Amino acid sequence: MDKLKITSGLKGLDTILHGGYPVASPTLIKGGPGTGKTVYSLNFVNAQLQQERSSVIATCDESPERLVRYMDEFGMEGSKRLASGQLVILDFRPNLDETVVGEYDLSPILLRISHAIESSDSKVLVIDSLQNLLLGLGITEPRKEILELFDWIREKGIATLVTMSASQTSLQQSLLEEYAVDCVIHLEQVLTNQLMTRYLRVVKLRGSAHGSNSYPFSLTQNGVSLLPITATRLESGERVVRTSTGIPRIDSMLGGEGYYTGSSLMISGRSGSGKTILASTLMNQVLQQGQKAVLVSFEESESDLRRNLKSVGLDLAGFSSNGQLVIHSGRAIEMGLEDHLINTIDLVEQESPALLVLDPVSALIDMGSSQMVKMLMIRFISYIKALGTTLVLTELLPDSSDDYSELAISSLVDTWFRLRQVESNGELNRLINVVKSRGSKTSNQVKEFTIGDQGIALEDPYIGEGELVVGSAKISRIKQDQENAERKRYELEQIEQALSTLQAAYESRQRVLGAEFENEKRDLMRKIDELKRQAAQVVEKRDVMQDLRY
Amino acid sequence: MSSIDDHYHLVLYIDTAKPRSFDISHRLRQLCKRHLSKSFTLEVIDLRxxxxxxxxxxxxxxxxxxxxxxxxxKHRFVGDLTASKSFIVATGMFLNAENMQQNATKMKQNIINYKSKFK
Structure with missing residues (x-):
């Protein structure tokens, strides 16, 4: 890591800040009430304690006991560190019994902080929150002495995080931001569609590059989770290994060996088209190979899902009990899209599964403007990809749709299956086709499949002439084709017979003609010979006559 | 430390790095002697x-x-108490009713004195 930066304790934030908070100068976190300023502070302190760096917290809002309890609740061993002396909490809560009667000097603040830092040999300081530090004195704005404190911090090279309420912005405050700190981070809460989302934005980071967008984050039981944007660099490595879908015929639709391991797949279809079952089949295959999988369901409870899948031959109980499979189910409306994605990422980071199923991802789509959803999904998909986890999304198409994807994210996925149910001859038949599959020789054929108690099975395709037919139409067509073939074979036989009869007739006639010809020929030849002989006799007679007459 | 039942117990915290701090403790002692009806102890603590x-x-x-x-x-006062006016305001907050009455005339006199000083 950068020598000039110190980890914030949050992977996502470190990425945004290109390494972490600056060491040389305090970092200011501004945000309204409830935006999580204290939680950011605790994460920072915890990360330093983990590296055996002593830390001092000057608390102006919460009592030291409560801070320690929060840390313990977040799994940060606050009380243990406090007991070992690595963590020092200074109680700067305003004493409201105080009466200000005259001029005073704030040197004790610096004195207390420096004493605590020196005696515990700390290199890390948190002040939470600055505007309450002087509240007991009736002052809400930073004074000159605060700048002196900051100067001292800078001089000593103590990595410092200062929080501040963003409710009011005065000249003094903006002066503080301009002058005293090198890094300013804004936290805010935004309510959209009755769902609250928290955002983080880096306003200023002197002398360093930083991400400049608003990044959603979530306060979870482990502290803060940021939706990371690392992977938007598209640096995911080359994928050459393929994983079987578990259904050989679908594998062959994808070029023979299945999908690329670690790619993203989407399964689109209307209600009842078999999306969840196909997704679970893919998952089952991965589990069978001894790898881990996570399924996040927004529609079915875990037990319902388990039962429904069991009825089609996918028994997942064994995988759940040995920890290979984690099923998380929750209603989409429980929280904002960002929180859902962040929670899912937390789960993925915890379990590092080979495959992640989101069923259905379309449940999340109604939760914001399509532009925003797309942006988030890009981040999410590319992050999952960077982890090397195969992502399987299902998309529920509304019944009114023309079986076309309504999600603007289809271009983001590598492989896209479309499932349909086609009504013909009073029955519904299931069809599957591969809309696209990057880097694979994709079959252009629409195939028929059935869902039975052994799961998904692809039917033998109808290989006769004409268009694709499915279901009972296929069966009747096959029968019809067989009859047609039979009839044709019969016709052929008849024609062949006729031909051979004709041949025979021809041959016999030829023989008769030949005989007649020979006869006639013989007669004529005899006549020719006769005439020749007679002619010769005439010449002979003339000679005799000549002799006689001369 | 003697019993606090019958007298005021004062603790003054000063920072000896600040030039006026000795002056403050000295003048506070004088003010207490003049204005407090009961006995008092004044403890001066140097934060350094x-x-x-x-x-x-x-x-x-x-x-x-x-x-x-x-x-x-218990009362806590922040700031320089040694300006007579602020000391009177401050002591007014912790003197009890009985003392208040006793001190009313004293205080009135003080204020008159204080005012006449600047006339």
Whole structure:
């Protein structure tokens, strides 16, 4: 890591800040009430304690006991560190019994902080929150002495995080931001569609590059989770290994060996088209190979899902009990899209599964403007990809749709299956086709499949002439084709017979003609010979006559 | 430390690095002698020498004066009390009713004195 930066304790934030908070100068976190300023502070302190760096917290809002309890609740061993002396909490809560009667000097603040830092040999300081530090004195704005404190911090090279309420912005405050700190981070809460989302934005980071967008984050039981944007660099490595879908015929639709391991797949279809079952089949295959999988369901409870899948031959109980499979189910409306994605990422980071199923991802789509959803999904998909986890999304198409994807994210996925149910001859038949599959020789054929108690099975395709037919139409067509073939074979036989009869007739006639010809020929030849002989006799007679007459 | 039942117990926290701090403790003692009806003890603590006390007593500014009245009421005053006016305002807050009456005339006189000083 950068020598000039110190980890914030949050992977996502470190990425945004290109390494972490600056060491040389305090970092200011501004945000309204409830935006999580204290939680950011605790994460920072915890990360330093983990590296055996002593830390001092000057608390102006919460009592030291409560801070320690929060840390313990977040799994940060606050009380243990406090007991070992690595963590020092200074109680700067305003004493409201105080009466200000005259001029005073704030040197004790610096004195207390420096004493605590020196005696515990700390290199890390948190002040939470600055505007309450002087509240007991009736002052809400930073004074000159605060700048002196900051100067001292800078001089000593103590990595410092200062929080501040963003409710009011005065000249003094903006002066503080301009002058005293090198890094300013804004936290805010935004309510959209009755769902609250928290955002983080880096306003200023002197002398360093930083991400400049608003990044959603979530306060979870482990502290803060940021939706990371690392992977938007598209640096995911080359994928050459393929994983079987578990259904050989679908594998062959994808070029023979299945999908690329670690790619993203989407399964689109209307209600009842078999999306969840196909997704679970893919998952089952991965589990069978001894790898881990996570399924996040927004529609079915875990037990319902388990039962429904069991009825089609996918028994997942064994995988759940040995920890290979984690099923998380929750209603989409429980929280904002960002929180859902962040929670899912937390789960993925915890379990590092080979495959992640989101069923259905379309449940999340109604939760914001399509532009925003797309942006988030890009981040999410590319992050999952960077982890090397195969992502399987299902998309529920509304019944009114023309079986076309309504999600603007289809271009983001590598492989896209479309499932349909086609009504013909009073029955519904299931069809599957591969809309696209990057880097694979994709079959252009629409195939028929059935869902039975052994799961998904692809039917033998109808290989006769004409268009694709499915279901009972296929069966009747096959029968019809067989009859047609039979009839044709019969016709052929008849024609062949006729031909051979004709041949025979021809041959016999030829023989008769030949005989007649020979006869006639013989007669004529005899006549020719006769005439020749007679002619010769005439010449002979003339000679005799000549002799006689001369 | 003697019993606080019958007298005021005052603790003054000062920062000896600040040039006026000795002056403040000296003048405070004088003011107490003049204005407090009962006996008092004044403890002066230099924060530079006892930084741990800062933490324990949660001091954020100097001078700070902690007062415990004979009735065990506690008051904390921040800022320079040695201007007579602010001392009177401050002591008015912790003197009890009985004392108040006793001191009313005294105080009135004080104010007159104070005013006449600037006339």
């Amino acid at each position: 020498k006892e930084p741990a006390l800062l933490e324990q007593r949660r001091i954020i500014a100097v001078p700070t004066l902690d007062v415990t009245t004979p009735q065990s009421q």
